[in-house]
Amino acid sequence: MALRPYSCSPESLKVTLSLPIHREAELKVAYATMMYRYLSPLEALRKLHDMGIEEFEVSYDNFVATRRGREDELLDELASQVKKTNYRILSVHLPYDRQTLEQLIQMKEGAITRMIRWLRAAHDMGASIAVIHTAPAKSGYEDSLQVNVKAMERLSREARALGLTLAVENRLESDMFGSSLEELTRLVESVEGLAMCVDVGHLNANGRQPQDELPKVIKYIAEVHVHDNDGESDLHLPPMTGTIDWYRVAGALVGYQGQLTYEVSCQGPQARCDNYVRLVRMFHRHVLS
Numbered sequence: 001m002a003l004r005p006y007s008c009s010p011e012s013l014k015v016t017l018s019l020p021i022h023r024e025a026e027l028k029v030a031y032a033t034m035m036y037r038y039l040s041p042l043e044a045l046r047k048l049h050d051m052g053i054e055e056f057e058v059s060y061d062n063f064v065a066t067r068r069g070r071e072d073e074l075l076d077e078l079a080s081q082v083k084k085t086n087y088r089i090l091s092v093h094l095p096y097d098r099q100t101l102e103q104l105i106q107m108k109e110g111a112i113t114r115m116i117r118w119l120r121a122a123h124d125m126g127a128s129i130a131v132i133h134t135a136p137a138k139s140g141y142e143d144s145l146q147v148n149v150k151a152m153e154r155l156s157r158e159a160r161a162l163g164l165t166l167a168v169e170n171r172l173e174s175d176m177f178g179s180s181l182e183e184l185t186r187l188v189e190s191v192e193g194l195a196m197c198v199d200v201g202h203l204n205a206n207g208r209q210p211q212d213e214l215p216k217v218i219k220y221i222a223e224v225h226v227h228d229n230d231g232e233s234d235l236h237l238p239p240m241t242g243t244i245d246w247y248r249v250a251g252a253l254v255g256y257q258g259q260l261t262y263e264v265s266c267q268g269p270q271a272r273c274d275n276y277v278r279l280v281r282m283f284h285r286h287v288l289s
Contacts, residue, residue, distance in 0.1 A: 134178030
């Protein structure tokens, strides 16, 4: 079922959307494991499932918080357990630590091998989308585009061979290549099979209005990250607890049939995280459903 807004202004409904090119048959909704950021990836999946959630994005944040050199072990454990359960992994967020992304610019084999390892794990979990950040290069320079094209071409080729869509996310850092959707458009148009993951919270923190930005790139979007903030910091709050006009965002997404991922972060206590999940479910039912 395509998105329809619960309520939105007449102005927001005047937007004409082009036909998407990266699209599933129906809208899919995932909850990111970072909603229990302090738990291991598998523990976060179990907790979300206990809260009634059925479809998930595996967040890199859970590995950062709990891995302590156990990344391969945690990936294997996760893939093994997912096969034994009814957990439906829709997407996986690839590592975004600066060191790995800087090494991608240099096409160092260690960084490429690590990313391919994650792509294979995503495939083993049954995911259809792998989310990646652009490599850290200064915005506004042609060579910033070219180094990202080179890295994304390699990884997109690997992703396609595994039946995955590689979706590049707009960065939070405003001075870095990929923070603007204009730069991401140039990138996805230069790399075969590459799609966008538009992070609504990152747009808001960079002073851009999501409801104005989304329609410009709707045909490239495979996934939308949904969370809120104060317009300045990347807080990953539940929707309606920050400054984003969610009714206008809903209007901008009329007809969208890709994936929505609630990328809300909670580091505890558990009661707060549980309430975040409940709040997000109510929001989705009344605004974006």
